Amino acid sequence: MIQNLHGDSDLITREYFDSILLETRLIGSDLADTHVSIFGKEFENPITTAALSHLNSHHPEGLAEMARGAKAAGSLVFIGMGEPAETARVAQSGASVIKIVKPYADEDLIFERLDEAKRVSCFGVGMDIDHTFSRFGGYDNVMGFSMNAKSEADLRRYIARTGLPFVIKGVLSVADALKSAELGAQGIVVSHHHGIMKSAVPPLYLLPKIRKAVGDSLTIFLDCDVENGFDVFKALALGADAVSVGRAIMTPLRENAAQGVCDRLLEINGELRAAMARTGAKKISEIDPSVLHFFGAPKAE
Numbered sequence: 001m002i003q004n005l006h007g008d009s010d011l012i013t014r015e016y017f018d019s020i021l022l023e024t025r026l027i028g029s030d031l032a033d034t035h036v037s038i039f040g041k042e043f044e045n046p047i048t049t050a051a052l053s054h055l056n057s058h059h060p061e062g063l064a065e066m067a068r069g070a071k072a073a074g075s076l077v078f079i080g081m082g083e084p085a086e087t088a089r090v091a092q093s094g095a096s097v098i099k100i101v102k103p104y105a106d107e108d109l110i111f112e113r114l115d116e117a118k119r120v121s122c123f124g125v126g127m128d129i130d131h132t133f134s135r136f137g138g139y140d141n142v143m144g145f146s147m148n149a150k151s152e153a154d155l156r157r158y159i160a161r162t163g164l165p166f167v168i169k170g171v172l173s174v175a176d177a178l179k180s181a182e183l184g185a186q187g188i189v190v191s192h193h194h195g196i197m198k199s200a201v202p203p204l205y206l207l208p209k210i211r212k213a214v215g216d217s218l219t220i221f222l223d224c225d226v227e228n229g230f231d232v233f234k235a236l237a238l239g240a241d242a243v244s245v246g247r248a249i250m251t252p253l254r255e256n257a258a259q260g261v262c263d264r265l266l267e268i269n270g271e272l273r274a275a276m277a278r279t280g281a282k283k284i285s286e287i288d289p290s291v292l293h294f295f296g297a298p299k300a301e
């Protein structure tokens with residue numbers, strides 16, 4: 001059970017991951033293949049980078065170096081806040097990149113960022129709607145940029161702007177997932193943005209409920225506190241199409257640049273393949289949620 005974690009959403013989420021355990025189904029099983037199709041494109045694995053930003057303290061080329069590592073691992077790349085020139089450098093890595101734009105109060109800035117992503121051939125775009133409000137109830141300000149609230153009409157305008165797949169990041173309810181689908185988004189990231197709100201429900205807990213509500217109408221990504229391939233397996237089993245890893249690739253980036261990111265992503269994918277092989281899933285679509293056992297809170301029905 002979740003206890004004594006003082007509303008720390010990261011700790012609560014980590015505890016929830018760890019409270020779900022796997023049985024094995026070895027007879028008739030064999031090596032697993034983790035290829036997936038995301039927005040019509042093939043990737044070697046369902047593990048993406050999370051929409052990170054400001055990584056220059058970890059490597060002089062920051063996000064671009066991260067993207068080179070992820071491309072080498074065969075992973076899709078999300079990136080977050082950053083200047084157009086940085087988005088261009090990331091795109092030059094040749095990785096498939098989804099650029100997440102902040103909910104800036106300045107509409108022109110939003111359109112500039114979306115247009116730049118399209119110009120440099122990003123694979124998709126999106127917005128982290130969970131950065132609208134500050135911890136103390138006002139609008140947020142990120143690195144000197146003011147945010148504000150986004151209406152359904154606003155989001156429809158952004159979705160229509162580029163023609164690229166649009167991913168709404170920071171969905172943590174069935175209500176927002178259904179609205180995202182209705183507005184024409186093609187994907188969502190189920191996330192609490194590394195604990196941007198205290199006492200947030202673990203994304204993994206809500207995932208089955210969200211999948212049930214939206215069916216196949218959305219591609220569902222999940223992030224927050226994913227550390228290993230068993231976490232990825234649990235998220236895939238509970239309804240995610242792909243799973244994003246953020247902080248767990250930052251130290252490898254700092255210590256060993258693109259190679260570190262690539263190695264870490266491949267290691268996580270190796271653990272995923274091990275979990276699949278041991279539970280009788282030869283491909284992602286064969287992952288069976290009934291191999292999971294819930295020792296903490298049950299999954300949301």
Ligand SMILES: Cc1cc2nc3c(=O)[nH]c(=O)nc-3n(C[C@H](O)[C@H](O)[C@H](O)COP(=O)(O)O)c2cc1C
Pocket residue numbers: 050051052053054079080081082100128169191192193194223224225226244245246247248
């Ligand atoms: C250094 C850092 C920068 C981030 N910048 C962004 C950003 O610009 N846009 C965004 O949507 N999320 C951003 N995030 C949040 C991540 O995309 C992700 O939601 C969060 O870190 C949870 O994943 P994790 O537990 O694997 O790190 C950032 C996270 C970190 C650690």
